[in-house]
Amino acid sequence: MDNKRNTIQRQLVYNAVEELNIHATAEQVYEYVIKSHPTVSKATVYRNLSQLAEAGELLNIGNFFGTTHYDHNCHEHYHFMCEQCRRVYDVPAIFPDMRNEIADMDGFEIKGYNLNFHGLCRDCLVVQ
Amino acid sequence: MDNKRNTIQRQLVYNAVEELNIHATAEQVYEYVIKSHPTVSKATVYRNLSQLAEAGELLNIGNFFGTTHYDHNCHEHYHFMCEQCRRVYDVPAIFPDMRNEIADMDGFEIKGYNLNFHGLCRDCLVVQ
């Protein structure tokens, strides 16, 4: 069944995404992890992020401006990416499951979806 | 106002996205363009895709699996990416403008959004 091994590195990667709580990228996870465990390699971070997302323990919320972000909150919700500071915010709106709203996709297996808003966040608008 | 110059390359890039009609990537545009104009460089394709999207003449529909796709259909619509063949399909559903559904984002300027579905397309399900 579960032929995945429960390594220290895997725990560290999972915990980093949770503790950072910023829709972290692989790079951010890596920087966080090596503070306490300096020998962990970046390849291991990438491998574990992919596997954890595959296993449903983390959520790959998509690629924004060339970089993939992960979320420890796996239930359906949405995101906003600031075009200036590139921070990712949660969007608290509730929509009906959009998979049910789609017509004319017979024969397709829709596994999920991402809804990503973009624009300028409060902080960046104030500064301008 | 418009200090952009109307070069042959820019026309070729725009036309390629339209004629390909497959939510093309820079690579696909490049391959298409050099069939008729073999000296056009990939950097020029990238530069023009960015500029055309910036100008609103093309739509950057987001980065799927590490690659940015462009659409000549600039009015609001949605997409489905097949995880297997990685083709991008239009999703014909009509939703109300989701920007109006969002609460608790005061002070944010929401410029737009992408709604991207993913899963397996008809062709790939048949083959399996």
Place this chain on the structure above:
DNA sequence: ATTTATGCAAACTATTTGCATTGCC
């Protein structure tokens, strides 16, 4: 004439992979 755009090559960023070694189960 001016100044943006091009082509080329090199640089850069994000990510993946091969492989010998380590360490979970």
Place this chain on the structure above:
DNA sequence: GGCAATGCAAATAGTTTGCATAAAT
């Protein structure tokens, strides 16, 4: 003990940039 996971370095994919030259206005 066996096999999945790691660390390292090198490879790859997508994209951007510097610069001399070409071409649009």
